[in-house]
Amino acid sequence: MAVMATPAREVSVFGDAIAYFKEAADLLELDAGMRRILTSPARQIIFAIPFQRDSGEFEVYTGYRVQFSFARGPAKGGIRYHPGVTLDEVTALAFWMTWKCAVVDLPFGGGKGGVTCDPSTLSMNEIERITRRYAAELVEVVGPDKDVPAPDVNTTPQIMAWFMDTYSMHVRQNQPGVVTGKPLEIGGSRGRVEATGRGVTICALDEMSEIGLQPEKATVAIQGFGNVGKYAAKLFEERGCRVVGISDVTGAYYNQEGIYVSGAMAHVAQFGTLEGFKGGDKITNAELLASPCDVLVPAALEKVFTAETAAKVQAKLIVEGANGPTTPEADRIFREKGIVVIPDIMANAGGVTVSYFEWVQDRMGYFWKESEVNQRLEEFLLANLHEIRAIGNARGATLRTSAYTLAIDRVVKALKMRGIYA
Ligand code: GLU
Secondary structure (H helix, E strand, C coil): CEECCCCCCCCCHHHHHHHHHHHHHHHCCCCHHHHHHHCCCCEEEEEEEEEECCCCCEEEEEEEEEEEECCCCCEEEEEEEECCCCHHHHHHHHHHHHHHHHHCCCCCCEEEEEEECCHHHCCHHHHHHHHHHHHHHCCCCCECCCEEEEECCCCCHHHHHHHHHHHHHHHCCCCHHHCCCCCHHHCCCCCHHHHHHHHHHHHHHHHHHHCCCCHHHCEEEEECCCCCHHHHHHHHHHCCCEEEEEEECCEEEECCCCCCHHHHHHHHHHHCCCCCCCCCEEECHHHHHCCCCCEEEECCCCCCECHHHHHCCCCCEEECCCCCCECHHHHHHHHHHCCEEECHHHHCCHHHHHHHHHHHHHHHCCCCCHHHHHHHHHHHHHHHHHHHHHHHHHHCCCHHHHHHHHHHHHHHHHHHHHCCCC
């Protein structure tokens, strides 16, 4: 188990994340020492994951877990399986989790993990072996009161079940609270699968009413049709909005009359991707981002909005379902164009909020009705979104800077109360 530190480079994802932090830190007039503490990951772990392919051949992948902060509680954040996973990316994502948990006032720090791999080239058995080895490597440092992983890009409730089982076998007792996003049968929460998409629509609809956009007259385009994008699409449709564009790795699909979201979901359930979907005209992902719509939801990966793509955006409101989709240059362009952005740490916090509810339910051994989960989710999100808006109005700041300001202030208060143990 190697432990190392990453320097923040200008071009890195973590570098971009630091730029947003700095703006809010300036507003809070944080001193240099506090900034140093808040931008240093508490622990970064890199390890080899040797495993056997179904063919019998041995392969070695690299696994990561970054525990960025424990100031407000155990580290919390997903595990990503993707070819683009690097220490820099996982560190940035763990940094964002710290602010995301704080912005919705959850008693968690921030963490994130990943394995550099392409799951589309792996069988279920291979994914199970990788997951169990990944979990076994982390046995000493994860746990319900240490660090609680969850799903992220390409990881599923089944993968969480294998993680939970491996950990429980090692510690010789059932420990459902070591991970969230589990299947219902083994301690998952009702409403967790849809929670991130639901949170996106809750935040979007609240902001739409703020800027005078009526749902029945609004058009929405969504980039990404995974766990976040597809449920967001479905819920926007349920609330009367017209979903005009959707996309996945195979391309984008646009229909001015409205895409029938359940049809798109059924297509993906049958064929695995949107390839061949006939409910809209096929366009490129870049065209989707520039397409006519009122609300645009990036729900895929980082750095989707650059100076180039941001300049072409026609939407009035951007709701960041993905983590880190907007580079600081793009953010400046949105500001100049008067496009309102609900930042990732607020817009996609619905997932981790219901993860928190799952962790609470696991500890109680008593499970809530879905309506109860959804109602509490809405309360957590809206109370904090309204607080962010009030900060923005008082300070003349964007929602992003206001969200960071609220989150950083909460973490700083916790750190100061605990003091630095040295
Ligand atoms: N991976 C999700 C996120 O980026 C959820 C994390 C969690 O539930 O811990 O927010």
